[in-house]
Amino acid sequence: RNDYSVLEPPPLGEWEPDLSVCVVVPAYGGQEKLDLTLASMAAQSYPSALTEVVVVDDGSEPALRLPPIRPEHTRIVPNEPGGWARGHALNTGAAATDADVLLFFDADMIAFREHLEAQMRWHHLADYVAVTGHLRCVDHTPGTLFPAAVLDAVRRGAPEALVAGPGEELLWLRRAYKRTNLLREVGHQGFHYFIGGTGSVRRAFFEESGGAASALVLGEDTHLGYRFAQNGAVFVPEQEAGSWHLGLPQMETRREEGGRFRRPFVGSRLPLAEERRALKGRQWEVPLVDAVVDTEGAGFDEVAETVDALLAGDVADVRITLVGAWGRVTPGRHRVLDDPDLDVRLLHEHYRCEPRVRLAESEPVTDPDVPFVLRAVPGQPMTPNALNHMIGLADETHSGLVRATGPGDDLGGPRLERVAALARARRLRVAEEDLDDLLDRVAGVHWIDGDSVLSSQQEPEGARPVKAVAEPPGDWRQRLEEAQARAESERVRAERLERRFRWLTRSRTGRLLYRIIG
Numbered sequence: 001r002n003d004y005s006v007l008e009p010p011p012l013g014e015w016e017p018d019l020s021v022c023v024v025v026p027a028y029g030g031q032e033k034l035d036l037t038l039a040s041m042a043a044q045s046y047p048s049a050l051t052e053v054v055v056v057d058d059g060s061e062p063a064l065r066l067p068p069i070r071p072e073h074t075r076i077v078p079n080e081p082g083g084w085a086r087g088h089a090l091n092t093g094a095a096a097t098d099a100d101v102l103l104f105f106d107a108d109m110i111a112f113r114e115h116l117e118a119q120m121r122w123h124h125l126a127d128y129v130a131v132t133g134h135l136r137c138v139d140h141t142p143g144t145l146f147p148a149a150v151l152d153a154v155r156r157g158a159p160e161a162l163v164a165g166p167g168e169e170l171l172w173l174r175r176a177y178k179r180t181n182l183l184r185e186v187g188h189q190g191f192h193y194f195i196g197g198t199g200s201v202r203r204a205f206f207e208e209s210g211g212a213a214s215a216l217v218l219g220e221d222t223h224l225g226y227r228f229a230q231n232g233a234v235f236v237p238e239q240e241a242g243s244w245h246l247g248l249p250q251m252e253t254r255r256e257e258g259g260r261f262r263r264p265f266v267g268s269r270l271p272l273a274e275e276r277r278a279l280k281g282r283q284w285e286v287p288l289v290d291a292v293v294d295t296e297g298a299g300f301d302e303v304a305e306t307v308d309a310l311l312a313g314d315v316a317d318v319r320i321t322l323v324g325a326w327g328r329v330t331p332g333r334h335r336v337l338d339d340p341d342l343d344v345r346l347l348h349e350h351y352r353c354e355p356r357v358r359l360a361e362s363e364p365v366t367d368p369d370v371p372f373v374l375r376a377v378p379g380q381p382m383t384p385n386a387l388n389h390m391i392g393l394a395d396e397t398h399s400g401l402v403r404a405t406g407p408g409d410d411l412g413g414p415r416l417e418r419v420a421a422l423a424r425a426r427r428l429r430v431a432e433e434d435l436d437d438l439l440d441r442v443a444g445v446h447w448i449d450g451d452s453v454l455s456s457q458q459e460p461e462g463a464r465p466v467k468a469v470a471e472p473p474g475d476w477r478q479r480l481e482e483a484q485a486r487a488e489s490e491r492v493r494a495e496r497l498e499r500r501f502r503w504l505t506r507s508r509t510g511r512l513l514y515r516i517i518g
Contacts, residue, residue, distance in 0.1 A: 001398060001443055002183055002190045004129070004234050009121040012114050012240060013045065019100040020050045021120055021200070023071075024093030026079075026086045027107035028058040031065070032142060033246055034107045038070040039147035040243075041105075043154035046116035048072050054096050055107070056089040069147040086196065087212035087220035094206055103200035109135065110150060111198075112159050112242035119200045119241045128205060128427055130225065130233040133198030133241035136167030140246035163244060170195075170252070183235050187398040188420060188443075189272075190235035194225025198243055201228060209233075210368060218258060219266035226270050230368045232423035271317065271371050281316045283356070288317040289387065289416075290367055291374040295324035300346040302379035309381040310374075311356060314388040319370075321358045322351065366419060373417045380406060380414065380450070390416040393446055400425070400443025401436065404450030413450035418443065 023041060027034050034055065041053055052073035057064045064076055080092045094102055101123050103116065111133075119131045145162060153161045160166070176193055180186040183193060199221075201209075209231040212224045225235070251258050267276040271288040291310055295303045307320060328341040329348045339345060351357040358364075366373060372391060376382070390402045400421025406412030421443035422435070429438055439445060 002186050002188075002235055004236050005184060007122065007125045007129070007236075009125060012117055012121075015121065015124075017047065017050060017117070017120055017124060019120060019123055020052070021046065021101040021103055021116060022093070022097035022099035022203070023051070023053045023103045023105050023116070024090060024097075025053060025055045025105050025107050026058060026089035026093070027055055027060065027064055029060045029064075030107055031060075033140075034064060035067040035069070035147045036110055036145055036150050036246070037105070037107050038067055038074060039150040040110040040112075040115075040154045040159075041074075042069055042071045043113055043151050044071075044111065044116045045114050046120055051116065052097065052099060054093045056093045056096075058084055058086075058089050067147060069151050083214040085217035085220070087216050087224070088214040090212040090220075090224070091214060094203060094211065097203070099203060101200055102203050102206050104196065104198070106197045106245070108246045109197060110154070110159065110162065110244040110246065113154050113157050115198070115241045115243055118238045119198075122236050122238065123200065123202060126234070127202045128232050128234060128424070129201070129236050130194055130205075130228045131200045131236045131238050131241075132193070132195050133200075133243055134237070134239045135195070135197055135243045135245045136169055137245045137248050137252070138163040138165070138167040145246075159242070159244065167244060170249075177237060182237050182239070186235070188229070188395075188418065190233075191225035191229040192222060193237065194221060194228065194235060196221025196224075197245060197249070198241065199225075201233070205231065205233070213269060216265055216269070219262035223266055223270055226272065227369070229420045230371070230423060232420060232425075232427045234424075269369070271369075283317060286367075286369045287319040288370070289315060289319070289372045289374050289391070290364075290370045291318055291320040291376055291387075292363060293320065293322050293376050293378060294363070295322050295344075295347060295378060298343075298378035300343040300350070303343075303347055304350060305381045306376050306378050307351070307357065309383075310376065310387065311354070313382065313384045313386065315391070318374075318387070319356055319358065321360050321364050322347065323360050323363050326359045326361060366422075368419065368423070371419055373419060374414060375417070376414045377406060377412060382414065386414075387416075390414075390448075393448065394418055397444060397446045399446040400439045401445045402448065403445060404448050406450055 025034070025037060038053065044051065048071060051071060053071050055064060055074070055076045056079050057076055058079045066074060066076060077092065077096050079089050080095070090104060101120060103119060105111065115133055119133060122129045122131045150162060153159050173193060173195065177183065183190050186193070205228070209227040212220050216223055263275050267273045268285045270276070271284065271286055276282075276284065277288070293303060293307060303322070307322070310318060310320060324347065325344055326348055328344050348359065351359070372394070374387060374390075390404070393399070394402050394416060400418045402416040404413035404415070421439060425435060425439045425442045428442065429435065436445065
């Protein structure tokens, strides 16, 4: 869950910070806008002694330079070899500092005076929050803004003096905030709203999460937010961390093209992407589910019954790890039908060429990029829709754990764990506190009748498969936003026409004109 209401940040200007922050600014060209960005950073209310700025030059020609108006501790570093684009630059910037907090900020933005302070106060309360600032897009004509004017306006707390009008919020983001009570009710989908233009986390948390995916040249902000979520993050949209974005972001001006580019690259690495989950029978770089089956002491037939049912199920996007004593399978002469390790040998051969099955001597370390872990039991075959159904229940109830009872053993059935919820629970765990009890308090545990729901060969009454209805189009979010934008435009037009009607009909002459011009 993402309800951060228990955290109470101090009022701006009424507290004493002690955490250092590094503002990481990825930049490729755009010296004029970078100068404006650095001027706004020089006017921040957060203590300059606790602030440094690292501009990561991603191969600009000519190389970027430091302008005269900039924060005291500002430097430019080249993007590390072996990669390019924003994600790689974030990793380069993070590696170049030992500050407590990393704040990522685009090189075409102007930060308001309390921008850093507003975000930083949350990091003094918890080490697992991912904070995003607030931005509005404003029209910008090159050569009309100057660093000295930016410094003065931001320092005076009057950034509105720099632009004409209040600017435009990102419509899809504003609606999401309204729908979810500023992400307090967003469930496990908060990572979708970690915007790349302005956001911050503890540096240690960034490193624990695996950093940014250097291979992504677009969509790295959503993927980075996903990695934060998988590491147990709480997402906080800080509305008092104001900023101007000079012009519209590329995702707004070339939305369709950008979405088309992102789908295969982000989709292969982000299992919860809607477009990806709508595709049947596919496998990807990062699976949706890691299934673990402990084969120790179990026979070949029991294990194969469970594993083959999983492989044949509706969820093809699964990776199965069989834990067993595979070292006993040795080459050379051995007893055949009377081999004491016969079942181990049979299982080894049965799955040796199955690409979705791995053999391991011990339980694997949880892959933080995989959203779900299923722990299945040999001899408990699952119906084709069972795993799909459990995932659907986890999403529908926002649960961190879905447990099924086993035949004759309430605790012996399969369990589906949400990795993000487990990561949060482990962060909050005290000493030997029972992890399942804590998980129940943090995210909720949902129980189902395993014997009737999972073990029957018939579809259980009341079962709700994840994809039981017609698949939504891959671009449903874009279509919804466009429809909402059209509705908003029509509403504004209707109000304008109503005002026109009232004005025209206030007098006899007006009513005559109205009949003439309509």
